Each structure stands twice: as C-alpha cells, then as structure tokens.
Amino acid sequence: MKKIFTIIASLALVFSVYAQDARQRTTETIVADVLAAMPAQDASQFNEQMKDLAAAAPESIIKVAKMMKPAGEGVRNSIYEYALSGVVSYVTDPAHKDNATNVLMGLQQAAEACSDATNKAFLESLERYLKPAEDNPLIPFQLVKDPKKTDSVQDRCAAARICIETYPEAKGMKLLREALKDENIQYRNAVLGYATAKYGTETLAPMLIKTYPKASSGTQIDLLNWFGNNKIASAADIVYGAMAEDGDIAAAAICAAGKIGGEKLGKELINILGSAGSAKSAEALTALKSFKGDIQDEVVNALGSAANKEGLMNLAAARRMSKAYPAIFKEYQKGEANAAKYLAGVAGTQNIQEIGNALATAKSSVPELQNALYSCIHTFAPQEQYSRVKSLIDKVSAKDNFYAVLARTGTDLAVEDLNKAYSNGSQAALNGLLEINNFKAAPILMNIAKSDASKIGTVLPRYIDQVNAYEQNLDKKRFDLKDALEIANTKALKIKALNALAGIPTMKAFLLAGQYLDDKDASYAAANAVKNIANKTTEEINNADYTANLEKAAKVFSSTGNADDGYAVKEIETLLSKARQSSPVSQLTEEEKKQGFEMLFDGTNLDKFQGDKEGYTPVNGVIQVSAGYGSTGNLYTLKEYRNFVYRFEFRFTKEGANNGVGVRTPQGVDAAYHGMCEVQILDHDAPMYADLHEYQVHGSVYGVIPAKRIKHKPLGEWETEEIRVEGNHVKVTVNGEVIVDGDVRKACKGHNVAPDGGKVNPYTVDHKNHPGMFNKKGYVSFCGHGEGVELRNVRILDLGDKK
C-alpha cells in the first residue's frame, strides 16, 4: 500500500500538495485507487470511491479522461468510463452535489482536449447531467382549426381534442352531439373519449341517455359500450331495451348489462342465458360469470323451466352454486347431455352418497362423476377423504370406477389398495398408481417396469417425476435415477432422467451424468446436467474427471451451433478456469523443512497472523484480500523478526490490484515510511500504471530501491516471490528472477530523513522521509490497498540476529 505516483516536478508538486486529501494522497494516487476499485460492487464502495474522485476534481477528471484511448483491439477504456459516469452520478445526487461544478469543469476541459470522436462524445454526454436542468421540450403538434374541414380522421380527432380542451362547456357539448352523428366510428369514439376526460361521466350521462333513442345503430353501440365501461346505472332501461335487439346492439347491451349490474339487468341476463341457444346466450354467460352480486336463487329458479339448461348449468358450476345441485343432478338422471360435467362445480359433502351410487353403476360419464365425487370430499383431510371413498368401494363389486378418486386422496393406504387391485389385474388401479401423488407408489412403478418391459414407457416417466418431486436424500435420489437410466429404452426417457439428475448438486451425480456425454440420444441432456451440477455443487471438485467431463460437455454445446448454447460454453469455460485456479493445501518442501522454515499460511487458517482478519480471509486455500488502504488494512505476523527469508505465492484477480509486504514494521503505521520498508506488490501491467516510476513497480523497495520491471503472468495465474532481509540488505526474487538486490542505507547515502528536517528529502529516490528505515526489528505484514490480490503458501525462515 503506497502512493503510486509522486511526481517531483515544479508545478506538479505545488499541485499535488494542493490536491492531497485527508489521507495525504496525491490526485494521482486517488485516481489510481478509484480505478483499481472500478466497477464498484455496491453502494457503499461506490460512494467511498466517488467521493474521493469528486473531491479531487477537476484534476482527477482530466487525468482519468486522458487515460482513455481510441477504441481498438486490446484497449480497455471501461474502467475509465465507470469512473467518469460514476462520479457524474455521484455528484448529481442531491446529497453529494458539493463538487458538481468542478466535475463539470473537468469534463469540459477533458472533452476539449480529447481528439478521439467517440471518447469526446462520451465526455460530452456526461456534461449534460451537470448543466442546469433543461428538459427536451415537447414539440407542439400542428394545430388543425376546424375538425370538419379535413378528410383524414386522425386530423379531425386531433382538432376535436383541441376544441374540447379549449371550448366552453356548452360549445364542447355541442361538438360532442355533432360528433355522435358522424358516420365515422373512429371519430365518434375518439370525441366521446375526449369529452369524458374533460367533463366526467356524471355530466355526460344524461345527455348521452337523451341522445340514444335518436342515434344511428352504430352510435347506439358506441353509447352502450360507454354506458357499460362507465357503469352508468341510470342507463339501465336503455340497456335493458337494447338486450332485446339482435346482433351487435344486443351483444353490446349484454356486455354493458354485465358491467352495470343490478337486479333488473341480472334477471334479464339469466333469462337470455336460459333461452334457446343463440349467440346472445353465449354473450350472457360471459356477462354473468363476472356479474357482481348473488344471483344463485334466480339461476336455480330458471333451471327448472329454462329451454337452454346447458348455459345455466355452466354458469352454476363456474360460480360454485351449490343450491343448483339438485336440479343439475336431476338433469343428469334424465340423461341431459353434459349435466355430469357440471356436477363437480356444485356438489358438496352432503352429496357423497348420491354421487357414489351414480358412479358405482355408471357406464358413461365416468371421469365426470369421478370429478364430482372428488369435489364432494376435497375439503376433508386426506385420511378422511380415503375413508369416505373406501366405505363406498367396500359396498360395490365393480370397484374400477372408484380407483381414480382413491388415487386423488394421495394417501399411503390408497397406494396399498391400488397395488393390491393392480396385482389382481385391474388396469384402472394401474392408472391410479400413475396418478397418485405419493412417493410410496414409486417403488411399485419401478417393479412394474423391471418385470414387464412393455410397461416401461407407461410407468417410467411417472417414476422419474415422483423421485424428482419427493426424494430428499441426494444419494438415494441418484440411485433411483440410476435405476431409471439403466432401463430407459427411449431417447425421451433418458433425457427426462438426466434432467432430473441435473438437480442433484453432488459429484457422484456429476459423474453419473458424465457417463452419458457420449450417448447419441442423451449427450445434450447430459451436458446440461454436468454444467448445472458443476455450477451448484459445493463439494470439492478439483480432479481430472471433473475437468474431463466439463470439457466434453463444452464440446457437446459448441457442436449445436445454437446461440444460447454459446452461453453454456462460456459458463463451462468459467467453471474450468476456476477449477484450474483452485489450490490444494500447501506444505513445506523437504529442503525448507531442513532449513527450518515455518509455514504461516498453508491454505486453512490465519492463526499465525494478526490484524485485519476481515480484509484478509482464507477461502478455498488462498488468502483473499479485500482490505482497504490505511493504517488498519494490514495483516501482521504474530511475532517480530530481525533477519528473515519470506516466501509466498501471489496472483492478481483484477487488473491493477495493489498490496505490499511491510518489513520490520510496527503495527498500525504505514510500513513504507515507518517500517524499514515496504516491498511493492502491484499489477503494474495495467494500462493505468504505464507511467509508473521504477521505484514504484512490483518488487521495488517502495520509494527507496527501484526494481527491474518484470512482465507479470496473466491475471489469475500464480507467481512466486522471496524476500530476503539481512541487516540493511534487501533481495527480492520473483518467479526465480532477482529483481532487487540492494542496501537501503547505501541507497539513501545514510539519509533516511532530510538533513534539514524538512518534508523533501533529496537523498531518497522518492524525495520523501523514511523515518523507520533503520528499524532493527519489527513485524512482517501484508499491506492492504483494495481487493484483487490473492496469496497462498506463505512461509518464513527466521534468521534471527545472524548476518
């Protein structure tokens, strides 16, 4: 953790001192810190970063904007875009507007200096949010003066709307009356809409009711629709009268009657529904299904004498009118077509016996009566449902008609009964076993499938569904599905079983699915299963079978050429790269053991460290760092060291990530200055660090001894590092290459602080004071500077006092 850029050049010095924030960071450092945190993962991180960036505006804005390059291969402008659009969002929040003017100034200067058209357009698009609010004005529509003097209906409508909006009421109403005489249906209805919006339904209703009798039939339909949509009760007489007409007028009136409601219209609707079948009775049924209020008695009365009983029975069933049961049952007994179908809607517990008797002897309408019987018992608890059906079954010899109802009780006893009946040869009982929602039926179905291959197609799908729905034990579920896969004899069955298997997030299920990746029928379903399980499992996954199966699955997906499967391939690639990155627990080598190295972090815990254990967390064998910059975001060894060899592995998971190793440092200070030194850990290959000084690059003794600038491995790959500290000598080796080998005292000619006691130290390469440089001992630390660094296999050799 350190200040990345510190430029000691004439004006810039003045500038950076001016721009330093509460943490004494320069603008450059603030910018680097913000960029390293882009995009922010949540609101608090966002606000923290943007506050800093805004406070350092306009310079911070200009600096970020300058880093943008013309778009092209390998150019990654997005972090700058996140930062700039983010800071604009931040300062446009009424709670954070302090630096809005400075941000705008920065954007304007940056846009002026920007020569790339796309980037310039981006900067200018952000300026808009910071200029005094100026909305895009609505461009006024062209006015048309007289609605009568144009041919196009839409222009007449537009003109009429303006008139209605601007005319006094009397004149507006006159326009409406004229419009209602117009022969164009579009114009009539549009004007009716404008007038309704302007005057309200109460004002319009009396006028429209008066207009109705003299209106054309087309206008009457419009008015009937209007009366219905606006529920104009005072128009009930008109609506009532219109219901007696034919065609569209009657249809509109019936629809309006349903919406307006009331006793008179309700009775007439029922009357129409019960009249001999016509288009009108279908309209009446729709209207009555949504009719507000209790119409049960009228419907029951009408059922006695109506010509069209079907419509009334349909209505009674749809609205659960139990009082209609006797009438509908009577119709059933008379052999009225479809009456059985409606019984389910009206039957209740009091009708069990009657329906049971009917079912016992029924030769037709059996499914309808089964529904009706279930309807009678469905409000009981399952056991009670079972005993009711059971008592009916026990009394009859032809029991087949009851098995479907028995199955619907879903009880264990029903499973047993159905199994027995099936053993005795009842096909209806097998259907019951296929229907019943009870997991105890599953083993029976499996036995049937195993003993009679001709039934596999019938019973196996249901078996798989049952296992999928009910089996909670994941191992058991896998075994069940394995059984199913072994006897699955069609493509569809294999796919069904594999789709169910995909829901089991265990490695064993993964491997089972993997066995079907080469199956020509099921490879796609197997690939899906493999991918889904790999995504969901929390088990240890890093082994050769895992990667081999995933690679095979990716091939299956890529061979389809389907766009969505492209996403699946990407998903698998992500899973594979995670697998390659995950690490086993570390151990000391034999040689290290002999030399006396101590393991500080072997992948399991941070017991040998102290400090910020929230910012440093052991996850999957590595230390994940999320610690912030400052005196608190550090992780220290438990004891202090004088001379030592410190070895560890690190990798960057995010572009520009930053950390460091503090040497001989006290706790709670900035090790680069108050410790002996800090050895930089930095992804200096990130574009934002292109202009870094050598004394700031990875491995440098920060601000004191420059390092050879290495090229890091790609993001996500592990690198090794050794830091050897003896006396004033520091030697840093990364990936086997020595990049620093020097003496801190010699590097500053013995002047770790400015001889004049000032802030500028001409002897250190960063021109800063390093008061802790000659510490004889202290802790070894990791110095937090945001997230994106991971560490593992950390070990130390204590060399004590020996030189």
Next chain:
Amino acid sequence: MKETRRSFLKKSAAGLALFTILPRNVFGAMNGEKKYTAPSDQLTHGIIGVGGIGMSNLHFFSNDRCRLVSVCDVDKDHLDNAIAGGKEKFGETLKSYHDWRELVHDPNVDIVDVATPSHWHALMSIEAARAGKDIFCEKPMTRTIGEGQKVVDAVNRYGRMFRLDTWFRFKDTFYGLGTTVEPLKKLVDSGLLGWPLTVRISGATGFAWKFYWTGKENLVPQPVPEVLDYDMWLGPAPYKPYNPHRVHQTFRGYWDYESGGLGDMGQHYIDPVQYILGKDDTFPVKVEVDAPQQHPDAVGIWRKITYTYEDGCKIILEGEGFESEGKVPYIEGPNGKLYKGFECTIPNIMDKLNAMPDPEPRVTDFLESVRTRQKFALNEVNGHHSCTIVNMGSCALRLGRTLNFDPKTQRFINDDAANLLINQPMREPWASMM
C-alpha cells in the same frame, strides 16, 4: 382515380359504419372459431422490423381477418427473408420498405406492427398514429418514461387503437404461478390476503431475469456489414461505432437501445402485477436498487430492485443468482401468502375464488378493438404505466441510487439527473418527429 376498396374505406366513413350492422360473430373471435370474412371486412397490416420477434407468428401472420401486406427492415438479409416467407407461407407478394416512414404512410396499411428494438418504438408509434394507423407494438413499450407519455398523448390525440405485445394480463399461464392471472386478480380483490401486498418476481417464484442479456465493455469497432444500414438502425440513438454485439439479437445489452433482461422480461412480468394489484392508473413512488455499479453503455447485472407504492404495496425483483432462499411467496400479505403453482396458505382457496364473480371482461382481440374502437385489454395507457416501472428501474440502476417518483407529474422528486433520464436526447431528424 380507380375506386379501390382502401380509398373507399378512407374516404367514406360509411364504409366503417357498414361493419356495425353485420352480425358481430362475423368478425368476433367467438369461441375461438375462425369465421368466413368478406374481403371488404379484411384489415391489413405491415411489420416494421422483421428480425427476431417480427418474424414470429405473433406478427408474421396473414389470414382472412387481417392480411399482411408490407414489411420493412434496415437489414437487407432480414427483408429478403421476410419477402421469401410471405411467398412461401401466405402466397403474398409483400411490399417491402427500407425506410419505415414509407410503410407507415402506405395507404394500404391499417395496422402497423412495431417490432424493432425499443429505441424506435415511440417514434414509430407516434408517426403511425399521426398517419391514422392503429398500432401493435412490441414490449417494452418505450425506452424512456417521456417517450411513453408522448405515445399515450399521440394515440389519444389521433383517436387510434394501440395494443402492446405482452399478454399475461389477459391470457396464458403466468410463468411460475401455473395459472392465468384471473385467479390471482380474484384472490387480491377478495381481500383475503390483507393489505398492503408484496409481490416477489424472482427465480424463486418462477420468473427468470435472463442475465445473459448483458452488454460487453471495450467493444472493438468493426466495419458495418454491407447489408445493414447501421445509421438507420441506430436512428434516434447516439452514434457509436459498429460492433455486431450492439445490433440484432444482442442489442438489449446496451442502455442506448434497451435495458437487458429487465427491459426484455420486465414488462412481461410487471404488467400483470399492475393489473392484479389494481394499480393500472398509478405508479410506485419509490425505487431502490441493489446492484454493482453500471457501465454507462453496457447493461450489467443487479441483485435486487424494490418498488414501493404510496399505500405500501411493493414489487421486489430478485436478480438471477440472488434469489431469496427457502420457500418464497409470490404474493405476501398480512393475512396470507401465495406461492408458485398457486399454492396458498388460505385453505380451499380455489373454492372461495370460484364462488366470486370473474374479473370484468376485457377486449382481448385486437382486431375487434380496431373495429369497435373499444380499448384493447393492454393498451397505451396501462402499457405506459407498467413500462414506466421498468424504466424507473433502469434509471435507478444507471444512477446507482434510490429514486422517488411523483405519480401525478410523472417526474422524479428532487433529482435533476434522474429527470434528465425521463427524456433522453435523440439524433435528428428523429428528435423533431417526437
């Protein structure tokens, strides 16, 4: 001039009045039966945008009741494909246009299907209204709240009929609920769950947010394919260098054109909730987002978006991978919960609901709406309301903060930057057409 059927219809309103004396069932979709239609009753339509959805049978159809006569696209490959499809499927020689304004002003077209990416929806709908056409527009209705306001105004001003293309508020199984919305509406109207209600739209309740529809950052400019008029594809959207990921199937990942999975699925999921909650005439007053910072161009993912209405009702969207654990109710009220598959904590709920009157019937056949001038079940007004909820969410995501909304003025409260997102800049000549 020769008296064609169309010029007859346009000139003479009697032509329209004529329909009204025909038996309704000639053109009504009664009992789903297809009835014979006299040629003079046949409506016509033209499709703008014949890529993905425009080529689906939602738009690309031609039958007795409504004939497909023209198509338009800025991609020559799409257009050629549609012309071939017209021949093959309907035996029609479709008129084809490159510039949608010509299709909109084609006197042979009654209904304009807007099936382009959503940054075009408002402009095309408004111009179609101005040209006296009725409109069948793809969801999401508009890309900004302001565009929605202008569509509502134009459709009303010119006396047009408008249908938005999502349909769960009036038909089909509503995702994880395993029913149409009608029983949900009855359940809510019954008051049995109590009030206020919280609706959770989440993978856990059967609604996937399609997070793979995110954009890509650091796009590398590429040459525009010869068959594509990229400038016309962009239209009102800001000019950005071409990359194939911006257009066609993947355009949803960019704020300039839509808003990712939220834009794509949001109106499907949220529109029925407005209906169920009886909120069709209002909007939430607050939107809160929990999300990583959004890139200014490429749409990213989010964890949670919470909308709150004035009366305390809430709609909570849970992002893919951030769903609540355990058994999660779709609707939750003080007195009961409703889960996926219409599982309810209130016993025998279906009996209770069946005994209640159905919700009021609505016009769910757009051609009937066009003929009778009665508003379609999902029209510009309630469509604008539900689309505004989607757009409020994208505004809050883009700014990364909680926004408060005034349902009366349809403006954000005390947030100038958010209000700037209500109407976003358009390039000319398109801006002047709004």
